[in-house]
Amino acid sequence: MACGNCGTGADGSPKGCKNNGTCGTDGCNKLTVFDWLSNMSLPEGQEAFNYVEVRFKNGRKNYYKNDDKITLSIGDIVATQAESGHDIGMVTLTGELVRVQMKRKKIKQDTPDTLKIYRKASQRDIDIWTTAREKEEPMKVRARQIAIRLQLQMKISDIEFQGDASKATFYYTAEDRVDFRQLIKEFAQEFRTRIEMRQIGLRQEAARLGGIGSCGRELCCSTWLTDFRSVTTSAARYQQLSLNPQKLAGQCGKLKCCLNYELDAYMDALKSFPKTETKLYTKKGTAVCQKIDIFQGRLWYAYEGEWMNWHELTTDHANEIITANRKKEPVASLEEFASELIVETTVDFGNVVGQDSLTRFDKPKTTNKRRNNRKKKRSNSDNKPQAKRSQPKGPKKPKQGGQKGKTTQKPQKEGQKQGGTKPNNRNKKRPHKPKPNA
DSSP, X not given: OOOSOOOBOTTSOBOTTOOXXXXXXXXXXXXXXXXXXXTOOOOTTOOOOOEEEEEOGGGOEEEEEOTTOOOOOTTOEEEEEOSSSEEEEEEEEOTHHHHHHHHHTTOOSSOTTOOBEEEEOOHHHHHHHHHHHHTHHHHHHHHHXXXXXXXXXXXXXXXXXXXXXXXXXXXXXXXXXXXXXXXXXXXXXXXXXXXXXXXXXXXXXXXXXXXXXXTSSBOHHHHTOOOOOOOOHHHXXXXXXXXXXXXXXXXXXXXXXXXXXXXXXXXXXXXXXXOTTOOEXXXXXXXXXXXXXXXXXXXXXXXXXXXXXOEEEEHHXXXXXXXHHHTTOOOOOSHHHHTTOOOOOOOOOOOOSSOOOTTTTSOOOOOOHHHHHHHHHHHHHHHSOOOOOOSOOOOOXXXXXXXXXXXXXXXXXXXXXXXXXXXXXXXXXXXXOOOOOO
């Protein structure tokens, strides 16, 4: 269903709608809904549902009534009714799924507040709409400068123009209430349009801006998540996660919404576990829980005073000891229950996805070939018979240009013994020399 015009131009700029990957006719738009009833025909005599879902900038959606029964499909740009003037949006869902979505979001049909679709957008409507959207980024920079100059404790996160460029909505976040009456006056003088200020939460801000999460995928709030449930630190405690705010917080600064995804599974698994603060009383001593493994159903206990020795038990064994303690039945020790536990440590890494083996990085068993070769040479030399020497070896001739670590043989001097030692002349008398006559 792509428009086919989202290629890259000569200067690197995108063609077509120029939405940089948020094209409404492709699967990359925000909060998209897959119409799995698109290939099915309605029963005879039943008319199509006359409401459609229209998406605006950054995921804002609304439902409009199609009184004129205009033939619409996903990706059509339409002009819709607004409080004053008209707005331009993109059709994201039609047919019976719109009825399901409206029922899920508790939106009533045929009420006085029901908005209508005027027509399919003409080329003039699209030109005005695209021109207004090009002004949003420079306006946001200028609006932040004005807010900083007025020393207002607020952050302007996004600006959205109405389709006919008659009104601009400024979305901002603030911790406290902000008096922006002077700000609106300066905005009206600066931008020459009607101004509407709308405060949003930090989660809604992250949903509008989008981004990449720590998991490497796009944020859930900007792709498919529409309802923001409260997330508490107890969700992290049940899942045995460290209470590190840098790891548990998302880009909005709040706890990650994905902490609630697997919380129900953990809650069901923990129903069979005894409370960690419950102590086990045995004849050997009192045992305290040190660690639990929810996936394997294991608990580790240690006696008071012997904190280094942990004893592994199953949930059934721990509950059995707790029941015996309540009935005041004697329990010898934890060792008799731990000895019954057989832990299988063999792990089979199957090639599930058809890739290389997971043990491809293991070091192969290598043998010392050099040492084996030396042993072979020694054994061969011992088995060979030694050759008889016919002539004695003569004295070695000194090598010219002596090498390091080798001494050369020097010629003997007069009065020097063969051993190379000098004669001892200390005790020998010197000859008497006559004194010259005066």
